[in-house]
Amino acid sequence: MNDQCLCVLKRSPPRSRQKGAANGCKRSLELFLLTLSLLSSPSGTANIKVQNPHKEKLNGILGGCVLLPVSIPPLETLKTIEWDFQGGNGFKFQLAELRDGKLERPNPEDRFGPRLEKANETTLRIKDLEMDDSGIYSIKVRFISTQYEDYTFHLSVYEPVPEPKILSQVVSKSPDGCNVTLQCQVPGKGEFNISWKGGDAFRDLEDGSKSYHLSGNGNSLHLFWKLNSSEPNITCLVTNPADQKSISSNLLHICPTKGGNQPGLHWSWSWTFLIILFVILLLLAGFGLKTWKKRRKMPPNRATSMMPREEPLPELQYSEVAKRSPPEGDDDQV
Numbered sequence: 332m333n334d335q336c337l338c339v340l341k342r343s344p345p346r347s348r349q350k351g352a353a354n355g356c357k358r359s360l361e362l363f364l365l366t367l368s369l370l371s372s373p374s375g376t377a378n379i380k381v382q383n384p385h386k387e388k389l390n391g392i393l394g395g396c397v398l399l400p401v402s403i404p405p406l407e408t409l410k411t412i413e414w415d416f417q418g419g420n421g422f423k424f425q426l427a428e429l430r431d432g433k434l435e436r437p438n439p440e441d442r443f444g445p446r447l448e449k450a451n452e453t454t455l456r457i458k459d460l461e462m463d464d465s466g467i468y469s470i471k472v473r474f475i476s477t478q479y480e481d482y483t484f485h486l487s488v489y490e491p492v493p494e495p496k497i498l499s500q501v502v503s504k505s506p507d508g509c510n511v512t513l514q515c516q517v518p519g520k521g522e523f524n525i526s527w528k529g530g531d532a533f534r535d536l537e538d539g540s541k542s543y544h545l546s547g548n549g550n551s552l553h554l555f556w557k558l559n560s561s562e563p564n565i566t567c568l569v570t571n572p573a574d575q576k577s578i579s580s581n582l583l584h585i586c587p588t589k590g591g592n593q594p595g596l597h598w599s600w601s602w603t604f605l606i607i608l609f610v611i612l613l614l615l616a617g618f619g620l621k622t623w624k625k626r627r628k629m630p631p632n633r634a635t636s637m638m639p640r641e642e643p644l645p646e647l648q649y650s651e652v653a654k655r656s657p658p659e660g661d662d663d664q665v
């Protein structure tokens with residue numbers, strides 16, 4: 332009951348009921364028929380089947396789940412609900428019965444096993460769909476008033492649509508645009524419908540147009556794309572009655588324009604700037620290397636002469652100082 336899965340649910344449209352005098356006449360007719368049935372029935376009970384039985388067609392995905400719902404009229408009280416299944420072999424058996432709010436399985440070991448569960452008070456859920464689950468599901472809803480309603484669901488289980496891919500080829504170029512072939516490839520051997528959409532709004536592309544045409548069962552698109560077109564996106568949509576997948580291709584990447592707001596234009600200018608900067612740095616490095624080698628090959632004297640000369644320090648001047656002799660007679664003056 333706690334499993335979460337994407338279920339297919341197609342509810343029957345609400346039945347319109349007549350009002351006023353028409354409603355009274357209908358109810359009187361039902362009471363008259365009920366009286367006749369009671370009088371003619373040995374047991375004194377009768378079941379009246381409502382008109383216009385409900386029939387629906389459901390599509391399920393392999394491994395997904397599906398819901399089998401019924402609706403209870405406002406003036407009726409539910410008694411029981413019975414679900415039956417008839418497969419491709421024609422064998423019919425009862426799946427489940429809902430009585431007093433409880434879901435009962437006559438044969439829990441049948442091919443559905445634990446994949447059946449009660450989604451709500453009037454709906455049966457089938458989980459983990461298998462391909463053999465395709466078939467006819469008959470539902471009989473009984474009310475306390477002895478009336479009953481019949482529901483019939485025709486379920487078809489399909490494999491999920493695989494992820495497609497687009498292969499592109501530029502056939503020719505002209506000043507006005509490009510002739511391009513796009514091929515939508517889908518792996519697997521399932522029955523899929525392939526269609527092509529244009530622009531971000533998934534506008535339908537009609538075969539036989541002057542600018543494009545289809546081939547190869549619709550999986551190949553041949554078109555002439557005008558430069559500076561406002562809708563460069565082309566989408567391949569792959570569907571089956573239960574699933575769909577899509578993939579888009581941007582024609583700007585296949586057939587780039589000469590101007591305008593191209594996604595690659597900014598990158599082109601960036602690369603040009605980097606190349607010019609690299610060339611300038613390379614020239615400066617070469618010039619520096621050449622100058623270094625030239626100085627290395629110079630004679631030592633020339634190399635020295637090219638160096639700035641230092642001013643000589645001023646020469647120190649020395650003078651002789653004569654030693655004076657003491658005066659005579661100094662010995663007597665001690």
